[in-house]
Amino acid sequence: MNILTKTKNILLDILFPPICLNCGFDLKEKEKRDKICEKCMDSIITYSSFFCPKCKSRIPGEEKTCHKDVKYLLAPVTNYKNDSVKNIVKFIKYNRWTSLLNTIEPILEKYLSLLKYNFENFIIIPIPLHKDRERERGFNQSELIAKIICKKTGASININALKRIRFTKTQAELKDPEERMKNVKDCFALIDPNEVKNKNIILVDDVFTTGSTINEAVKNLKQAGAKKIIAFVFAKA
Ligand SMILES: [Zn+2]
Numbered sequence: 001m002n003i004l005t006k007t008k009n010i011l012l013d014i015l016f017p018p019i020c021l022n023c024g025f026d027l028k029e030k031e032k033r034d035k036i037c038e039k040c041m042d043s044i045i046t047y048s049s050f051f052c053p054k055c056k057s058r059i060p061g062e063e064k065t066c067h068k069d070v071k072y073l074l075a076p077v078t079n080y081k082n083d084s085v086k087n088i089v090k091f092i093k094y095n096r097w098t099s100l101l102n103t104i105e106p107i108l109e110k111y112l113s114l115l116k117y118n119f120e121n122f123i124i125i126p127i128p129l130h131k132d133r134e135r136e137r138g139f140n141q142s143e144l145i146a147k148i149i150c151k152k153t154g155a156s157i158n159i160n161a162l163k164r165i166r167f168t169k170t171q172a173e174l175k176d177p178e179e180r181m182k183n184v185k186d187c188f189a190l191i192d193p194n195e196v197k198n199k200n201i202i203l204v205d206d207v208f209t210t211g212s213t214i215n216e217a218v219k220n221l222k223q224a225g226a227k228k229i230i231a232f233v234f235a236k237a
């Protein structure tokens with residue numbers, strides 16, 4: 001760093017002191033990179049198991065879900081009710097702070113090490129955005145999370161397997177579960193169903209709320225003959 005950049009950074013730090021994205025307190029030097037203070041970071045719990053997507057009960061080991069009509073397991077890294085988690089997700093999605101992906105990487109890594117599950121013979125497929133939405137946002141957050149999972153698990157990745165064929169409202173705008181279900185109905189299509197036939201799939205999304213979006217994608221994958229499906233999300237509500 002040259003002297004001018006250094007001076008500029010010092011001045012910026014004085015004028016706009018870097019603050020924690022969650023609690024708003026000034027950040028210490030070593031916290032600046034993560035944009036979140038140690039206390040808020042420590043408040044983030046990491047799960048260690050799979051969950052039933054329907055009743056959200058914990059599933060011990062690699063057993064099937066308690067609800068027989070659910071065709072997949074939920075693998076959430078952490079809980080969306082935590083304010084730090086909520087803010088990290090929001091700042092990535094709406095403020096384009098993609099550098100926060102470095103912050104979530106160790107949290108995701110911790111979940112994988114606690115889960116102790118072998119994902120090697122799986123194909124990672126991120127939930128796609130509609131091309132207009134992706135153009136507007138500049139990136140697909142699920143795809144960025146999928147790439148971290150790929151790096152950490154050794155599973156292969158196919159970012160173009162699934163396509164959004166219909167523009168939908170953002171699910172966050174809709175509170176009623178019924179409306180959410182209607183909003184995403186038949187919104188996905190597989191580019192080539194043979195790519196997922198008899199394959200184990202990791203579907204990736206940032207947040208799991210009612211599950212309507214994931215359920216739709218699972219429907220497409222099952223119709224195409226996918227074997228085991230695990231919905232891997234950064235946070236479950
Ligand atoms: Zn904080």
Ligand SMILES: [Zn+2]
Nearest residue numbers: 052055066067
């Ligand atoms: Zn259940």
